[in-house]
Amino acid sequence: MKKMGLIQLFRRNRKLLWAGFLALILIFVITFPLYGGPYNVTVLTYVLLYVVLAVSWAMFSGTTGYMSLAPAAFVGLGIYSMAILQRQLPFPVIIVVGGLVSFAFALLIGLVTLRLRGIYFAIFTFGLVIFLSELIQYLETTIRGAHGWAIIPMSYTMLLYTALGLAVVTVLAIYFLRRSRYGLAMLSIGGNEEAAAHMGINTTMVKVLGFAISSMFMGIAGVLLAPELIYINTNIAFSTIYSFMPILMAVFGGMGTLYGPVVGAVVFAYLETMIRNEFPRYFLPGFGITLVVVILFLPTGIAGLMPVLRERLGRLRAKLWKGGQAEQHANT
Amino acid sequence: MSFWAACPCVTQRAQQQVSIMIERVPQLIVTGILQGGIYGLLAMGLTLQYGVCRVLNITHGEFVMLGGVLTYTLGINLGINPLVSAAITGPIMFVIGFLLHITLFRALKARSPAQPVFEGSALLVAFGIMYVILYIAQIGWGGLRLPTTWLAVKVVFGGMTLFLNQIVAFAVCVVLGVAVYLFLSRSRLGRAIRATAEDPATAGLMGVNINIILAFCFGLGALLAGVAGPLSAMITNPSTSIGFQNTVIALIVVTLGGLGSVPGSFVAGIIIGIVSMLVIGLWQPILTVPVYYGILMILLLVRPTGLLGKR
Numbered sequence: 001m002k003k004m005g006l007i008q009l010f011r012r013n014r015k016l017l018w019a020g021f022l023a024l025i026l027i028f029v030i031t032f033p034l035y036g037g038p039y040n041v042t043v044l045t046y047v048l049l050y051v052v053l054a055v056s057w058a059m060f061s062g063t064t065g066y067m068s069l070a071p072a073a074f075v076g077l078g079i080y081s082m083a084i085l086q087r088q089l090p091f092p093v094i095i096v097v098g099g100l101v102s103f104a105f106a107l108l109i110g111l112v113t114l115r116l117r118g119i120y121f122a123i124f125t126f127g128l129v130i131f132l133s134e135l136i137q138y139l140e141t142t143i144r145g146a147h148g149w150a151i152i153p154m155s156y157t158m159l160l161y162t163a164l165g166l167a168v169v170t171v172l173a174i175y176f177l178r179r180s181r182y183g184l185a186m187l188s189i190g191g192n193e194e195a196a197a198h199m200g201i202n203t204t205m206v207k208v209l210g211f212a213i214s215s216m217f218m219g220i221a222g223v224l225l226a227p228e229l230i231y232i233n234t235n236i237a238f239s240t241i242y243s244f245m246p247i248l249m250a251v252f253g254g255m256g257t258l259y260g261p262v263v264g265a266v267v268f269a270y271l272e273t274m275i276r277n278e279f280p281r282y283f284l285p286g287f288g289i290t291l292v293v294v295i296l297f298l299p300t301g302i303a304g305l306m307p308v309l310r311e312r313l314g315r316l317r318a319k320l321w322k323g324g325q326a327e328q329h330a331n332t
Numbered sequence: 333m334s335f336w337a338a339c340p341c342v343t344q345r346a347q348q349q350v351s352i353m354i355e356r357v358p359q360l361i362v363t364g365i366l367q368g369g370i371y372g373l374l375a376m377g378l379t380l381q382y383g384v385c386r387v388l389n390i391t392h393g394e395f396v397m398l399g400g401v402l403t404y405t406l407g408i409n410l411g412i413n414p415l416v417s418a419a420i421t422g423p424i425m426f427v428i429g430f431l432l433h434i435t436l437f438r439a440l441k442a443r444s445p446a447q448p449v450f451e452g453s454a455l456l457v458a459f460g461i462m463y464v465i466l467y468i469a470q471i472g473w474g475g476l477r478l479p480t481t482w483l484a485v486k487v488v489f490g491g492m493t494l495f496l497n498q499i500v501a502f503a504v505c506v507v508l509g510v511a512v513y514l515f516l517s518r519s520r521l522g523r524a525i526r527a528t529a530e531d532p533a534t535a536g537l538m539g540v541n542i543n544i545i546l547a548f549c550f551g552l553g554a555l556l557a558g559v560a561g562p563l564s565a566m567i568t569n570p571s572t573s574i575g576f577q578n579t580v581i582a583l584i585v586v587t588l589g590g591l592g593s594v595p596g597s598f599v600a601g602i603i604i605g606i607v608s609m610l611v612i613g614l615w616q617p618i619l620t621v622p623v624y625y626g627i628l629m630i631l632l633l634v635r636p637t638g639l640l641g642k643r
Contacts, residue, residue, distance in 0.1 A: 065448055067455050069390075112629050116636050118448065119388055122455055123587055124628065126390055127580035131625045138618050240576070244463055251456060284467040291460035295453050296439060 029164050033157045041156050042228060043273045048163040049221045050269040052170045053242070054249035054261035056217035059174045060210045061247075062255030063183070065190040066118045070125035072242035073132050074102040074215045078222020079229070079237040080136060083149035086226075091154075095162075095223050102219025103212050110208035133238035140234070148233035151226055163224050170217050175258055177213070186210050241284075245272070248291045254303025263302055353614055359492045360613040361606055366498040368605020369505035370564050372598035374578060375585035376512060377556030383592030384529040384549040386447065387437055387454040393579030394465040395425050395554050399561015400570025401469060404478035414482050415500070418562035422555045429554025432461070433547040462575070469572045477569040501563040508559060509598050512552070516594060525549055529592070577621070584624045588631060590641020600639060 010017065029048075033041050053071055061068050081098040089097070113124045140147055177183050185206045188196040197203050222237075229236060245268065246261075253264025268287070275283040298305065374396060381389045399421040406417040437454055444450035483497040516522040527535040528545045536542045564570070564578075585604050589596030604624065611623050631638070 065452050067452050069455075069459065112632050116632060119382075119451065119591065120587070120632060120636060122388060123583045124632070126583060127621065127625070130576065130580055131621050134618050134620075135622045138616060138622070141618075244459070247456065247459065281467070281471050285464045285471075288460045288462075288464035288467070292436065292457050292464070295457050295460070296436065296443075299443065299453065 026164075026168075029160070033160060038156055041160050043270070045156070045160045045163045045224070045228070046273060047266055047269040048160075048167045049225055050245060050249060051167050051262050051265040052163075052217055052221040053246035054253070054265040055170055055174055055258070056214040056221075057246045058250040058253075058255045058257075058261040059177065060186070060214040062250060062261075063178075063186040063190050064207060064210065066114070066207065066211075067122050068125050068211065068214075069122060069243055069247075070128040071218050071246045072238055072240055073125075073128040074106065074218035075222035075225065075242040076129065076132060076234075076238035077102050077105060078219040078224075079226040079232055080222075081219070082223045082226035083151055083232055083237075086152060091162075095220055098223035099216045099220045102222075103216040106212040106215030107208060110211045114207040114211065115204050129238045129240055129243065133234040136238075137234045148231060150231055151229060153230060154227040159224060159227060166217075166220055166224060171258070171262065173213075173217075178258060182206060182210065244284075244287070245269075248287055250301075251291060252294050252301055254301025256300065257303040260301050260303035356613055357610070360609045362492055362494065363498065364606035364609030365602055366494070366502040366605070367567075367609060368602035369502040369509075370560050370567075370601075371581055371585050371605050372601025373505045373509060373556050373563070374560045374582045375589060375597035375601050376509060376594055377553035377560070378582045379586045379589065379592055379594060379597045380512075380556075381550055381553035382586070383594075384525055385433065385437065385546050386451055387433075387458065387550065388451065389550070389553065390455065390458045390579050390583070391462045391465060392553070392557050392582050393575035393577065394462050394469070395429070395557035395575075396561040396564065396578045397570065397572060397575035398465065398469060399425060399558040400480065400565040400574065401473045401478060401572060403562040403565045404473070404480045404570065407480055407482075414480060414562040414566040415504070418504070418559045421562055422559040425558025425561075426551040426555040428551075430547045430551035432554075433550035434543065436461075437550070438543055438547070462579075466572065466575060473572050475572055477571045479569055480565040481569060482566050495567070497566045501566055504559075504563060508556070512556070513594055513598075521545075521548075580621065581624070584628050586638075587628060587636075588638055590638030593638065593640045596638060596640030 029044065032044055036044065053075070057068065057071055060066070078098040078101075081101050082094055085094045085097060109124065109128070113121045137147065178187075185196065185201045185203075188199070188201065189203055189207065193203055222242075226232065226237075246265075249264035249268045250261040251264070252268065253262065254260025272283065272287075279286075294301065374392070378389060378392050381387055381392075399418070402421045402424070403414050403417045406412045406420065407414070412420070436457055440454055440457060441450055444453060481497065483495075483500060485496040487494050487496050487499065516525060524535065524540045524545055525548075527538065528540060528542055528549075532542055532546075535545075561570070581604065585600045586597050588604065589598070589600030604627075607623060607627065608620050611617075611620050
């Protein structure tokens with residue numbers, strides 16, 4: 001009976017409990033540098049940045065169904081803005097610039113490809129990483145005459161707080177975006193684009209803006225990722241891992257929801273940093289197989305599993321109750 | 333020279349450079365056509381897989397890479413030359429492709445509520461498989477370039493120096509391309525494939541075993557990639573990291589030729605081959621992909637259906 005009371009309590013104060021839970025997480029992250037040690041703080045920063053990447057990928061591709069295969073291109077743009085501008089401008093300005101560069105580039109790509117069917121968008125974004133990396137390599141050799149940039153390391157506590165701020169801003173922005181007209185428009189494009197267009201939604205504009213906004217967050221995440229790399233060149237900055245991991249995380253967590261990608265990012269970013277040193281060769285094939293298996297057997301991800309589990313649990317409880325009553329009936 | 337006399341601002345040295353460049357153009361174009369045969373073969377496989385199975389197979393380049401590195405292994409262990417190993421890797425890739433479709437993509441198709449959903453999730457599945465194949469190959473073969481070039485004999489033909497291996501590879505590509513085209517347009521199975529591409533449900537009602545046809549097509553696409561691997565390994569040494577670039581080239585060629593059009597992709601392959609050789613020879617090798625992207629961007633703005641695609 002006491003257990004039932006607890007469930008009732010959860011039900012009644014769900015919002016309050018969520019707020020408390022989030023506040024606890026925030027406090028945990030903020031106080032983490034006091035007892036975590038430098039390495040763990042770096043890992044936590046990494047996790048937060050992957051949360052940003054996964055959430056912003058799912059914001060566009062998960063809702064509209066237009067699969068962007070190029071988060072790495074925007075991350076790389078962010079990393080390069082940091083590398084080039086670090087000695088000239090203060091850090092907050094670089095964050096803004098990195099975001100704007102990615103935003104503008106995504107706007108350009110979107111205007112070219114998003115008028116067309118999704119398959120052209122996928123084709124175009126797939127090679128974007130290699131396009132940008134080769135173009136920048138060419139510009140580097142002709143203008144500067146040298147490859148690669150050294151990046152001045154930054155205080156890891158400051159990076160953690162900036163990453164936390166970015167993650168909070170991203171999640172909040174996407175939370176409100178999903179509830180706004182634009183979010184609904186993107187969702188309806190994912191459902192049936194023709195119908196959405198007939199309802200009076202300017203589908204191209206919505207898609208282009210959504211893509212640009214999600215790319216902006218990826219670019220900023222790239223700016224924050226740069227100081228931990230210490231040295232970068234085009235191969236390091238435009239590594240396809242930054243495309244693969246956010247997609248894996250978002251799919252694992254559930255593309256259609258907000259909290260799914262967050263869960264996926266926390267799980268896989270942590271897993272990656274833990275496994276990377278022990279199985280340097282086997283963890284990536286393992287992650288690839290995970291992606292395939294999740295799409296096949298769990299297309300809605302962990303988030304899709306939740307309602308099923310809840311229902312199962314409810315049915316089990318009802319069965320137990322009813323079972324008891326039925327026995328009584330049988331006895332009488 | 334009268335042309336140069338009109339503009340005195342151009343220095344003597346620049347004039348010489350330009351005339352050397354112009355002399356190299358026919359040579360580059362012929363080399364480009366020969367290289368384009370392989371691109372065409374590659375793209376034919378991809379376009380077949382997308383046009384019939386509706387899977388944009390971004391694993392395609394990894395199959396090429398597997399063909400290349402297997403050529404190295406076969407050459408080292410059994411002393412087989414790349415042409416013979418193309419006849420071995422092709423069927424191996426066919427089996428892999430067939431099994432992939434009949435297990436993964438068929439299950440995915442059965443679970444997807446609508447066509448766009450299937451295309452999206454098939455894309456992500458292919459994306460996952462790409463990484464699996466890439467990193468497993470890196471465990472097996474490492475990251476270095478493997479020596480496989482064969483028949484690197486110079487042939488002087490009409491003032492141009494070509495290599496015998498380029499000519500042989502191009503001949504094989506043309507023969508295979510024509511064979512696939514004839515197979516699709518003339519044979520009974522080819523007619524079944526075209527019917528499936530057009531309307532799977534009706535084709536099924538007419539007695540076509542759709543699941544087998546789709547898997548067969550996917551396997552055929554993989555076979556073409558598996559043949560293109562050894563052929564390109566004959567000309568340049570393969571490494572485990574060439575897959576991504578090959579996929580990008582194949583995707584751009586397919587878009588240029590028109591998604592789903594088999595002859596279109598072969599023609600577009602030759603065009604892209606010429607463009608790539610001109611960029612490499614006259615400008616900068618590193619700029620090939622940016623130039624492809626320029627072409628792709630203009631194409632998507634002007635005529636997204638490609639050269640020979642249907643409206």
